[in-house]
Amino acid sequence: MEKKKIEPLPELPGVYIFKNSRGEIIYIGKAKSISKRVKDHLALRTNSLKERNIVSEIADVEYIVTSSESEALLLESYLIKERQPRYNVNYRDDKTYPWVKISLSQEFPRVYVTRRKRDDGSLYLGPYPDVGSLRRALKTIRKIFPYASCRNFPRSACLYYHLSLCPAPCIKKIGKLEYRKNIIGIIKVLLGDIQGLIQDLTQEMDKCVKNSEFEKAAVIRDKIRALGSISVLFTKDESLNVLENIKEKLNLPQLPRIIDAVDVSNISGTSAVGSVVRFKDSVPHKQFYRRFKLKRQDYINDYEMMAEVIFRRFNDILKNKEELPDLILVDGGKGHLNTVDKLLREKFDIDIPVIAYAKGKDAIYSKYRRQEINFSRGSSEKHFLERIRNEAHRFAIGYHKLLRRKRAKISVLQEVPGMGREKIKRVLKVLDKLGGLENINIQDLKRIQGIGDVLAERIYTYLKEKRSQKTD
Secondary structure, three states: OOHHHOOOOOOOOEEEEEEOOOOOEEEEEEEOOHHHHHHHHHHOOOOOHHHHHHHHHOOEEEEEEOOOHHHHHHHHHHHHHHHOOHHHHOOOOHHHOOEEEEOOOOOOOEEEEEOOOOOOOOEEEOOOOOHHHHHHHHHHHHHHOOOEOOOOOOOOOOHHHHOOOOOOHHHOOOOHHHHHHHHHHHHHHHHOOHHHHHHHHHHHHHHHHHOOOHHHHHHHHHHHHHHHHHOOOOEHHHHHHHHHHHHHHHOOOOOOOEEEEEEEEOHHHOOOEEEEEEEEOOEEOHHHOEEEEOOOOOOOOHHHHHHHHHHHHHHHHHHOOOOOOOEEEEOOOHHHHHHHHHHHHHHHOOOOOEEEEOOOOOOEEEOOOOOOEOOOOOOHHHHHHHHHHHHHHHHHHHHHHHHHHHHHHHHHHHOOOOOOHHHHHHHHHHHHHHOOHHHOOHHHHHOOOOOOHHHHHHHHHHHHHHHHHHHO
């Protein structure tokens, strides 16, 4: 197989698909790192006849990125059953692989892992090649859709109920209908129909809101969010379809293969920061993530903060001759869109498509459309754009918290007599290595340049007093 087909593979969890010269799928596997696993295959680090036969036939590789190794396991099993690749089927002995058994014949079906498939009216899903990954996947699913696993119902609620992993049908904490909904949810996740499940739950949530059942709606909302975090992203072909649909819907001049998302954070008027994250072909490219501590902390509004972040980021892009994005996504409304678009044209003479998509809003604004744009709820396009926007927000908030913690340390050290700016910097360097104020000892302080025995003693005593005040 050509080297250029291996280089773009991501170092992310997911499923890889080997094809022969006729385009037939010959093998499907899962990996913690798709890139590393495929390279291991091609390096032939085993004398296995199966491995040698596979490698001799590989002409192309495709991949599906997932959010975790557990999700990759579920997808691998689903695709093997659907596509029946020769090297997966011929070398597989189902008797040795675990299944997920759902005892549908029972009033409240149990869900558990078994290696024996029987004709007993139960639903068997699988088999799954890795029992450890399967159990971890079920642990995640159980947090979203709690289920019973006890062979015989106890007289009182078991530990799983108190951990919110079982809805306790044994003590009538849940009715048959609600319990069955959980079972249907589990089946849909294991079959890979996560998007369909999200759509069903969204409709149910809307119905609850209309009926003023807000607590119930909040529970369903949390399930939708959790499902979003484990949903499979896209194969290369599906990814292309999503990007083409976004291009058409937003009236973009070209396919948005490279998307930069921008977010600013300024909680309680302190530590104003910004972030820019980059996705290429639907995959996060973390080597192009950037975060900024804003030079001014007295900005009147988000527009000015956004302008500084964009100016500094594009200054770097042009200076380092990096690829320009095909699309910029900003967290906000029309004002944010216009600010970014104007700055790029006036300061850099660059005309790049910009869209604005605010959290908590369904409307998207594009410089190429006068009217607001709405994607259908649960659509892959909407989910994809939300994921990129939320990633930029997560990155900004993480940096904001880091700066707040650092500022708190500086504030404490400034209270110690004899501590100037340079000495505080040196102490902070050591603190970062040790993991915080609570881990430092007097010998560490004495070894710092410019901190003598007397000052080290003073700092240590002061920090000790601070810790004791917190525990009191």
